[in-house]
Amino acid sequence: MKIIGKALKNIPWEEKPEGFGGVVWRHSGNPIIDWNPTSSTARVYNSSVVPWGSGFAGIFRADHKDGKARIHVGFSDDALSWKIEDEPIQWQDSDGKPYQPNYSYDPRLVEVEGTYYIIWCTDFGGAALGLGMTRDFREFIRLENPFIPFNRNGVLFPRKINGKYLLLSRPSDSGHTPFGDIFLSESSDMIHWGRHRRVMQKGGSGWWQSVKIGAGAVPIETTEGWLLLYHGVSGTCNGFVYSFGAAILDTDNPSRVLYRTRDYLLTPERPYETAGFVPNVVFPCAALTDADTGRIAIYYGAADTYSALAYAKADELLGFIKANSELAAGDSEEYR
Numbered sequence: 001m002k003i004i005g006k007a008l009k010n011i012p013w014e015e016k017p018e019g020f021g022g023v024v025w026r027h028s029g030n031p032i033i034d035w036n037p038t039s040s041t042a043r044v045y046n047s048s049v050v051p052w053g054s055g056f057a058g059i060f061r062a063d064h065k066d067g068k069a070r071i072h073v074g075f076s077d078d079a080l081s082w083k084i085e086d087e088p089i090q091w092q093d094s095d096g097k098p099y100q101p102n103y104s105y106d107p108r109l110v111e112v113e114g115t116y117y118i119i120w121c122t123d124f125g126g127a128a129l130g131l132g133m134t135r136d137f138r139e140f141i142r143l144e145n146p147f148i149p150f151n152r153n154g155v156l157f158p159r160k161i162n163g164k165y166l167l168l169s170r171p172s173d174s175g176h177t178p179f180g181d182i183f184l185s186e187s188s189d190m191i192h193w194g195r196h197r198r199v200m201q202k203g204g205s206g207w208w209q210s211v212k213i214g215a216g217a218v219p220i221e222t223t224e225g226w227l228l229l230y231h232g233v234s235g236t237c238n239g240f241v242y243s244f245g246a247a248i249l250d251t252d253n254p255s256r257v258l259y260r261t262r263d264y265l266l267t268p269e270r271p272y273e274t275a276g277f278v279p280n281v282v283f284p285c286a287a288l289t290d291a292d293t294g295r296i297a298i299y300y301g302a303a304d305t306y307s308a309l310a311y312a313k314a315d316e317l318l319g320f321i322k323a324n325s326e327l328a329a330g331d332s333e334e335y336r
Contacts, residue, residue: 001318003291004221011277011288031306038086045301047288048109069105091142119154129154168215180212197255198335217285242281243267262326276303
């Protein structure tokens with residue numbers, strides 16, 4: 001059970017702590033980004049990173065000191081210590097005219113055929129997906145919004161499948177959504193999206209994903225299928241709790257779920273996860289992988305306040321998912 005992809009020797013890594021029984025373990029130096037990381041920003045979390053040059057680039061959700069969320073670019077030599085630019089990304093449209101979102105949060109970042117695409121939650125008469133691109137992390141071109149409101153958690157696959165771009169999303173409503181399943185849409189041109197399929201629905205015998213689910217990091221291609229990290233939400237008398245699990249999707253038809261974790265992989269336990277601006281949240285948004293060693297470094301937001309990091313080994317994680325799988329109704333079908 002292996003990752004299909006490139007070798008990336010310089011990703012962050014720590015071996016599993018001795019005596020630890022899980023398959024996902026936390027970075028000992030968490031959180032890697034704390035309060036007030038730049039002069040204008042209060043909190044950076046729910047962000048995404050990719051290899052860039054000899055180091056790494058990232059697109060970061062930054063909640064400013066006026067309370068509004070915007071996205072910024074940042075760079076790092078080791079993917080642990082980040083220099084985040086204090087000014088938000090300045091978007092322009094394909095004609096070179098300014099095209100700034102009113103707000104922007106929870107970005108995902110992926111390279112497809114030499115272009116880096118950014119998907120985030122934007123204001124389009126309500127929460128909707130924004131889509132943009134860059135080739136140099138200096139000029140940022142905003143593309144057409146892929147869907148009408150309301151939608152969140154847009155995650156683009158890292159390559160075309162059957163000649164099409166594929167995008168995961170979670171249709172929602174205008175508020176703090178008390179429901180949600182993961183859907184898949186395809187496009188031949190990154191403008192027109194259709195052939196929608198439901199991939200996964202909330203639920204299962206446990207409660208950790210009983211309220212809603214949403215795609216997390218960019219899917220990782222493996223010999224077993226697409227490895228998808230996703231968040232699940234439960235409702236308690238004190239509010240929502242965000243945990244995360246994983247699924248394996250069919251390689252050629254990712255609308256079909258082959259395996260899915262019955263129990264969560266990570267749930268809020270540490271102080272930086274249980275206490276913060278929004279307590280009890282772990283929210284995966286990105287992963288770096290080394291195909292040669294099977295190492296996976298998972299970036300997640302903690303308590304809507306901090307950026308944190310966790311680790312896994314591909315063979316161990318894939319084996320765990322297959323051995324501890326529970327599908328919900330319709331998961332294994334091409335649901336349309």
